[in-house]
Amino acid sequence: EKNGYDHFMLKEIHEQPKALQTTMAGRVDAENHQVQFEELNWTPEQLNKWNKIYIVACGTAYHAGLIGKGVIEELTRTPVEVEIASEFRYRRPIVDENTLVMVVSQSGETADTLAALRESQKKGANVLAITNVVGSSIAREADQVILTMAGPEIAVASTKAYTTQVLSFYMVGIYMAQIKETISSQEQKTLIDTLVQTPDQMEGILEHVKGLQWYAESIQNSDHVFFIGRGMDYAVSLEGSLKLKEISYIHSEAYAAGELKHGTLALIEEGTPVIALNTQEELYDKMLGNIKELKARGAQVLGLAMEGNLNIWQYVDETCYIPATQSLFTPLLSVVPLQLISYYTALGLGNDVDKPRNLAKSVTVE
Ligand code: M6R
Secondary structure (H helix, E strand, O other), rough: OOOOOOOOOHHEEEEEEEEHHHHHHOOOEEEEEEEEOOOOOHHHHHHHHOOEEEEEEEEEHHHHHHHHHHHHHHHHOEEEEEEHHHOOOOOOOOOOEEEEEEEEEEOOOOHHHHHHHHHHHHHOOEEEEEEEOOOOOHHHHHHEEEOOOOOOOOOOOHHHHHHHHHHHHHHHHHHHHHHHHOOHHHHHHHHHHHHOOOHHHHHHHHHHHHHHHHHHHOOOOOOOEEEEEOHHHHHHHHHHHHHHHHHHOOOOEEEEEEHHHHHHHOOOOOOEEEEEEEOOOHHHHHHHHHHHHHHOOOOOOEEEEEOOOOHHHHOOOOEEEEEEOOHOHHHEEEEHHHHHHHHHHHOOOOOOOOOOOOOOOOOOOO
């Protein structure tokens, strides 16, 4: 059932291009440059009523929500807040009939996320669930459901569920913008064209894993690994860091690159590994500045950038390139090398990759 792969995690990483395609099928109309959601059927009146959106989830699903915020705010200019479900539910959140609450959960059974859903409904909000499991508690109780079509995810470390959740946010964001007319038809066309090419681009990344394997070996004996980025790259850094600590047991943290000077830089010593994501066109030079600061303190930097931004190699120790795309869409691509780095690091350390210590696939108790 592992299809020739050594672990479910590796199999699931490689299944991602297919999972994206299946999740887009019937929803993304590449010819007419439109997104359709029969399961939602939103009207302009309905959308305009929601003056605020909450995205609520745990762990990796929460990280997908951070990308969702970036996408929805950028495309629709509607304010979005992202919250950890266990915080949201005990915080008397300001939610009412004019709020759309989106809960995200691979399993559809996470206790805190389910409680957040119930709490939101009690306060009169409409709850849209993004989940991978038909018939799960969250799928049954939500007012509306978008199913990610990732197929069963067995490894505790979530990979293809994350990318299909992120994809769902791109689709919902474009769908909302289309209905609210907050983007031009030309913009819409470019967004759809860019989105539909991501599965093939991801496939391209998966064909070149050797360099990442070697890099994983180089960090496996480190005590700490840091991930930094700005904007979308910061959100992906958080996911990369969680993935690494979850299965390699190496301490890792993600920081917004602009925060380095506000404390974190003190942790950098000669040889400290830092994975610096630099895929956001408008922030590229700002990030190079941060990378220079890190190098000056002795950090060992892996720079992750888009093809085309080739000069990054001059500033870093190692490079990793993802195919060129719009800055908004890089998370679907940049997360893949990070997933592979954590996989190979855990593998090199002889850890139980699919079943990391102390963790369960589905967290049905608080
Ligand atoms: O099933 P869910 O998406 O609700 O699960 C949420 C988290 O428990 C989950 O994403 C967890 O963080 C993963 N093990 C991370 O890889």
